[in-house]
Amino acid sequence: MTTRPPSDELHLELYRKMQLVRRFEEEAARAYAQGKIGGFLHLYIGQEAIAVGVSAALRADDYAITTYRDHGLALARGTSLRAAMAELHGKVTGCSKGLGGSMHFFDVEHGMLGGYGIVGGHIPIAAGTAFASKYRGEDRVTVCFMGEGAVSIGDFHEGLSLAALWKLPIVFICENNEYSMGTPLSRELSVEDVSTKALAYGMARDRFHCEHVLEVRERVAEAIERARLHSEPTLVEIRTYRFRGHSMSDPGKYRTAEEVEERKQRDPLPRSRGELEARGFGAALAALDEAVEAEVADAVRFAEESPEPGPELLEATTYSGPFAR
Numbered sequence: 001m002t003t004r005p006p007s008d009e010l011h012l013e014l015y016r017k018m019q020l021v022r023r024f025e026e027e028a029a030r031a032y033a034q035g036k037i038g039g040f041l042h043l044y045i046g047q048e049a050i051a052v053g054v055s056a057a058l059r060a061d062d063y064a065i066t067t068y069r070d071h072g073l074a075l076a077r078g079t080s081l082r083a084a085m086a087e088l089h090g091k092v093t094g095c096s097k098g099l100g101g102s103m104h105f106f107d108v109e110h111g112m113l114g115g116y117g118i119v120g121g122h123i124p125i126a127a128g129t130a131f132a133s134k135y136r137g138e139d140r141v142t143v144c145f146m147g148e149g150a151v152s153i154g155d156f157h158e159g160l161s162l163a164a165l166w167k168l169p170i171v172f173i174c175e176n177n178e179y180s181m182g183t184p185l186s187r188e189l190s191v192e193d194v195s196t197k198a199l200a201y202g203m204a205r206d207r208f209h210c211e212h213v214l215e216v217r218e219r220v221a222e223a224i225e226r227a228r229l230h231s232e233p234t235l236v237e238i239r240t241y242r243f244r245g246h247s248m249s250d251p252g253k254y255r256t257a258e259e260v261e262e263r264k265q266r267d268p269l270p271r272s273r274g275e276l277e278a279r280g281f282g283a284a285l286a287a288l289d290e291a292v293e294a295e296v297a298d299a300v301r302f303a304e305e306s307p308e309p310g311p312e313l314l315e316a317t318t319y320s321g322p323f324a325r
Helices: 009-034 049-058 071-077 081-088 125-136 148-152 154-165 194-201 211-231 257-265 268-278 280-306 311-317
Strands: 065-067 114-117 142-147 170-176 203-209 234-239
Touching: 009 049, 009 071, 009 081, 009 211, 009 268, 009 280, 049 142, 049 211, 049 268, 065 071, 065 125, 071 081, 071 114, 081 148, 114 125, 125 142, 125 170, 142 148, 142 154, 142 211, 148 154, 148 170, 148 194, 148 257, 154 170, 170 211, 194 203, 194 234, 194 280, 203 211, 211 234, 234 311, 257 311, 268 280
Parallel strands: 065 114, 065 142, 142 170, 170 234, 203 234
Antiparallel strands: none
16 A cells, blocks of 8 residues: 655644544533433543544545444544534434434444444444445445454454455454453453454454554554455454543542553643644644634533434334334
8 A cells, every 4th residue: 555644734633533532522521420411421532543543544435333432433433523412411413313322323424333332242233234335336444343342252253254254345443442341451361462363264454552643544544445445354453541431430440540640641642732733733733722622512502402302203213114104
């Protein structure tokens, strides 16, 4: 694959998207603490560079499927902050009409085919999506995100086995944030290198630490090109770290404050900001941050003022096809 050095303008745009996700998640946490958001809330804080970097390597008509930690990917793919925040608040203006909540974002327009609450259960669904693209003769690529805890689930084996057997245009991305809920890697996997599992299926693989959004974009672009041009799957393991607990109900006491603080020193978000400031984009960054704050505040107001879904949605969202009225 022939690549050109990314422009400063691209880097600035990817920083904007990471900052947008970070501030969205922080405000979502605030609303949850205030009792305005119910149910579960799994934050993406610390992992933004993966969703943003991968999305930057995809086409607008490609497909993305992920786990219940799905806000970051939806926003990176283009879901509006208003629709995302309204969904968290359970409002009818949300991306899933307020019926899915935090774990079930869905946005067909932007190729976001769902967050899924069952660990690993979405992996065969992603393989089926890629199969559909190949069957229809399209050159769309499907990316399937999962945590490292999902690789020990039977659905992981079935999804990867069929993807390799049928040569599907799919990229499996393992966001290895080193903890399955509160269980560290040393207690959950006999082999820490998740990417080696690709060898059992004759599948291409890659593995790296998430240190820079541009590196994520470049490395994953190779796997996407392999899927698009040759209809061959790839397993990519990206080591990362979440700064919050597994969910808002998790205080994260299984980690030391020193460990979390040490990992924050490697946060890709301030790293990009520092590089851009050094290249003379200080004023642009200040304006960007102000615009992000305004957009997030607007999304919160929109969500709070939107109506809740009514009973008229039950039939329309439950039944489809020839038997639906």
